[in-house]
Amino acid sequence: MGRVLGIDYGARRIGLALSDPLKMIASPFKTLVNLSTNKLMVELQNIISDNEVEAIVIGIPIGMQGQDTAQTKRVRHFAETMADLGIPVSLEDERLSSVSATRALTMQKIKTGFNKAKVDRTAAAIFLQQYLDKQSR
Template sequence: MRVLAIDYGQKRVGLAISDRLGITAQPYKTIINESREELIEELAEIIKKNDITEVVIGLPLHMNGTEGERAEKSRILATELEDALNISVFLQDERLSSAEVEKVMLAGDLSRAKRRAKRDKLAASIILRTYLANRKGGN
């Protein structure tokens, strides 16, 4: 069982994939988000190529737990993926994942350009790690 995590952004979409046992999360790639149709096509190819059995999309909630426009867009993408690809899609609270990624990258002394190139797929890996831990009953 492999899980694909998506950090869905207006310009870039970060992806991470679990190992076959659903234990670890590895950053996979970043996709430039040019259109919803192209994004779904590319995700379909990735899902097929990597034997993905479920998808988790980061749900960008406000710090007080309420949803805004970005959360609604993530919910729409989840529904579209379920319908188009006949796959289970879950939403995972992604609050603070971007801040955690920035902290790690700054500690690693990465340049601004390198941080920009890695930010989205690292955020997806944090979303996936959190989802896998919650599913297993972890913290």
Template sequence: MIKPRILGLDIGDRTIGVAVSDPFGWTAQGVTTIKRSDLPKDLEELGKIVEEYKVTKMVVGIPKNMNGTFGPQAEKVRELVKEIVKQITIETVEWDERLSTKMAERSLIEGDMRRNKRKKVIDTVAAVCILQGYLDYQQHHRE
């Protein structure tokens, strides 16, 4: 059964890593890294992706502290998410993204990717890690 697509976001101060689920909701696939400039332009780019992939849900990585609390960066991400859902009406899920960037970097290093190339894709791969974690959780808890 083909399911509506889910968007995964890794939001940083300078970039937003973007991933989407496959049509069956099994795997996360990297789409792009949005270079943040100003809010209206960032929202426009996200809106185009939501439209193109017919996304019905957004999973946003929240960078919690290691003790599970919300620090300043997590609060900044949550504020941006509020702005996103004002413009793009979409179901939103917050997902604990602790160590997702480290996991993404480790997989790129293991894949023998050079440092300068890793910088270009790290946020997209982190978004894939966030979304794949969510998809795996959903699959496991459905059975």
């Protein structure tokens, strides 16, 4: 059984989360530095291969009123690039996932001020879990 990869795409950092093989539980995985599209795609292809990923969920940043933002357009373009890998790509609303991630980490007494990488991968796990929960209904 393959896994689902959650991607929190940002201009500087890419937070990643992975599901378990049964696709029931999402866990923070790692954070990549977004230096160039080519390097990023190679890293993601390696992660996909090494972890037997069979689907990708990308967090789509939608404004609080439901409107697209400049970042929404960048993420949609990134999603199109990921779709070229031949793996199904879904978009999941990521509104407030970073806020929820920061709160969850703070409750665990994990400092987040200088650890944005941990926030990014935790945010990816939050919206990946939302996606997995919807799929299991």
